[in-house]
Amino acid sequence: MIVVLGLVIAVAAVAAGVAGVAANTSDVNRLTSDFSVFDYHFAGTTGELFLIGITVGVVGGVGVGLVAAGAWRSTRKGAATRRELRQSRKEIAAVQRDLAKTKEPAKKPAPAPAGARAPAWSMSKLLRKSDKGAAAAK
Template identity: 80%
Template sequence: MLIILGLVVAVAAVAAGVAGVAANTSDVNRLTSDFSVFDYHFAGTTGELFLIGILVGVVGGLGVGLVSAGAWRSTRRGLTTRRELRESRREMAAVQRDLAKTKEPVKKPVPTTTGKRESAWSVSRLLRKPDKSAAAAK
């Protein structure tokens, strides 16, 4: 329904534009002074000026339409990605629940204390440590 209404409005706008240009093309409707836009001097009839205004409006409308279409597409793509992420998380949670039911709980070894206590935060934890197996292979 909206498409048909949009087509009717577009046809009416084209008809009004053609009628406005045709009615204002005689010598009586000549512009009394010329004007310039981007260093282009225009001296014509009011009908020609109206036609140029219509063309500028159409180009502007197409630009706004392209921006809207791009934003809509980006929004739809983001929605699809978020939906897939939620679905993936649900699947992972279901798999983890199934694994928890079938597996026996793994007992973690009790750490032995050497008497030396490390601070909760230290730079050495953030630095990469050399691989012990590489040193043993030498």
């Protein structure tokens, strides 16, 4: 319903703009002096000035609409992200509760087998004393 209402208003605005420009384009409606915008001089009728105003208004409206659409989209995207985060946190909490219920006590590590080998290196092999020191001590 709102879309239909918007279309009716847009058609009425276009009709009013066309009527305003058509009614003010004769030589009687010439501007008494020209005017300039950004060093561009305009001279013409009041209908042409009205048409320029309509164009500026439409461009401004499109700009505002784009800003609003971008803000709406980022807001919706942020809301969806927050919703997904909330859902994943609920799932994590449920899994943690399930793990806490079914968790078995930690087992002690198994002892080394009886036939385990000694390490291949030891500190005594790395820190050999020279034979001179051993002979002097005797």
